[in-house]
Amino acid sequence: MTAESVPPTAAPAPTDFIRTIVAAHVAEKRYSQIVTRFPPEPNGYLHIGHAKSICLNFGIARENNGRCNLRFDDTNPAKEDVEFVDSITADVKWLIAGWADHCLGFKPKGTHPAKVTSSGQPDYYLAAVNPGPDSEPFFASDYFDALYDYALELVRRGKAYVCDLSPKETEAYRGAPDKPGRNSPFRHRSIAENLDLFQRMRAGEFPDGARTLRAKIDMASPNVWLRDPLLYRIRHVPHYHAGDKWCVYPLYDYAHCLSDYLEGISHSACSLEFVPHRALYDWILEALDLPRPLPRQYEFAKLVPSYMLLSKRNILRLVQEKVVAGWDDPRLPTISGLRRRGIPASAIRCFVISVGVTTFNSVTDIAVFEHAIRDELNTLAVRRLAVLKPIKLVLTNLTPGEVIECNATNDPQSETPSTRKIALTREVFIESDDFAEFPPSKYFRLKPGGEVRLKYACIIKLDEIVKDAAGAVTELRCTAQLDTRSGQSNADKKVKGTIHWVSVTRCLDAEVRLYDRLFTVPEPGAEEDFMKVVNPHSLDVVTAKLETSLAGAQPGDYYQFERLGYFTPDAKDSTPGQPVFNRTVSLKDTWTKLPAQS
Ligand code: ATP
Ligand code: MG
Secondary structure, eight states: OOOGOOOOOOSSSOOOHHHHHHHHHHHOOOHHHHHHHEOOSSSSBBBBBHHHHHHHHHHHHTTTEEEEEEEEOOOTTOOHHHHHHHHHHHHHHHHHHTTTGGGGBBBETTTTOOOBTTTTSSSSSOOOOSSSTEOOOOEEGGGGHHHHHHHHHHHTTEEEEOOOOOOOOOOOOHHHTTBOOOOOOOTOOOHHHHHHHHHHHTTTOTTSSEEEEEEEEEEEOOGGGGGOOOOEOOOOBBBTTTTSOOOOEEOHHHHHHHHHTTTTOOOEEGGGGGGGGHHHHHHHHTTTTOSSSEEEEEEEEEOOOOTOOHHHHHHHEEEEEEESSTOOOOOOOOOHHHHHTOOOHHHHHHHHHHHHOOSSOOOOOOHHHHHHHHHHHHHHHHHEEESSSSEEEETSSSOOOOOOEEEEEEEESSOOEEEEEOOOOOOEEEEEGGGGSSSSSSOOOTTTOOOEEEEEOEEEEEEEEEEETTTTTEEEEEEEEEGSSSSSSTTTTOOOOOOEEEESSSEEEEEEEOOOBBEEEEEEESSSGGGGGGGGTTTEEEEEEEEEGGGGGOOTTTTEETTTTTEOOOOOTTTTTTTOEEEEEOOOGGGGGGGOOO
């Protein structure tokens, strides 16, 4: 599929400073192809912040007939796991489906294609292929051989040395931002000694922490990242992807620029905290004197939506301490959580793209996200009737067993709306909130002596309120004005309130999960301990009464329960014929009306 044949889901291609740079490089033909990458560490599930990075990197590839490699940045064996590789791969594919799948860079399965010649140069760039059964994502750990060879080359060039300082001493020697560091006493080892020691590090002769390989740059540099940064450390632990072949592991900064290089990446976009690392990124590539063109790093501000806590480390804590029921809990901002909650990929894309790409950190109002969700779902969702907190209403002028068929609209947003039949019976449920015995002024729903329209049916009048011994309302007795039905003589009669309803005898009982914000403050990440601002009422489970047609609802279907919000069947807990529904979002922005948190 070509970029042109993909239906545009987001308005015209966005512009930002990174795209401007890319356009200039395209104009001057600096690279034979624009190649970006999305490089998650497989140490957790992806979240909405990652969606911003995905949409930027895949967006640039898509707009320039390029490709974007999915690469696992897996150089830290301690925290990484194949569970996360699988979830991240699935989430990326879901997020870009129908929008940028044709740009997804994968490699032939099982290949370890980063070949390095004796001169330290790769003998070919990796060829990416579209994902299929015989292809898989890229893994930085597939380059361990190449990275090791490059490290030997740095040693040979006198640009790296083996250092015996302990981690604590290394830290002390590094100095501070306003205080230069001190040279390691091991900095002047001979090349021969460094080669010998590094090879013995790799052979497993030394324990964890005994030695490191460091770049020889400048201990007095104002940029602390250039003060002889570590390139390799000893870790006697197996790696989930590379197996037990290695006991020395490269550090992120060293591995990242070279992985970009090996894959022929042209533009390497990352978030702002990497600005001071850029000099090191360039230094490593230059020190190896690699053939041009070299990849370059560009930094942009992270997405931080209000009321959400991002960062896999923080989300992991919420999962481990059972604040939520797993990484895909619909209250989490993980891609899997958002999907399970019923948020379409297109809504996530529209949101993260609309926020734009800048170099200024800021918090994005969650209302902007909800607006994007409602916008998408308004088009995608089929309308149905459901009652979340029911109260029984008896239409006393209908006989038991009598059924009046009413036409209900499925898709009023469509140019050619379709309808279905729903059954009006003597007993129906209405929302208990739609009735008030002592109504405030301007209350247009059901009240003593008042009239409302039952949507798609007729106007009713409340005659009698029935209560139990404790005084609780158990039943509302009404008269149905059947001549106000569509097509009847009095169909035009106006009342101020219209409420939704479901037949008592023709309905399905179903669990419905109503979510609220997971945190009570707009910036949980700025708190000393975000656990203290977890909203204890973030989940409300009700047994709702649904229109029977909803028995066939499937995960992935989007519904609007009229007047209540958008809902979707839960992908984990629904069973055939018995869906469990998640509320994706309410119909109106209720949050902005909440009182400010103290
Ligand atoms: P986390 O703290 O959530 O683990 P990370 O940056 O450590 O985030 P990585 O797996 O390294 O996670 O991220 C992959 C890519 O996603 C990186 O290029 C990173 O810059 C980018 N990224 C992470 N969080 C955000 C965010 N909130 N907004 C935009 N990009 C992000
Ligand atoms: Mg990380």
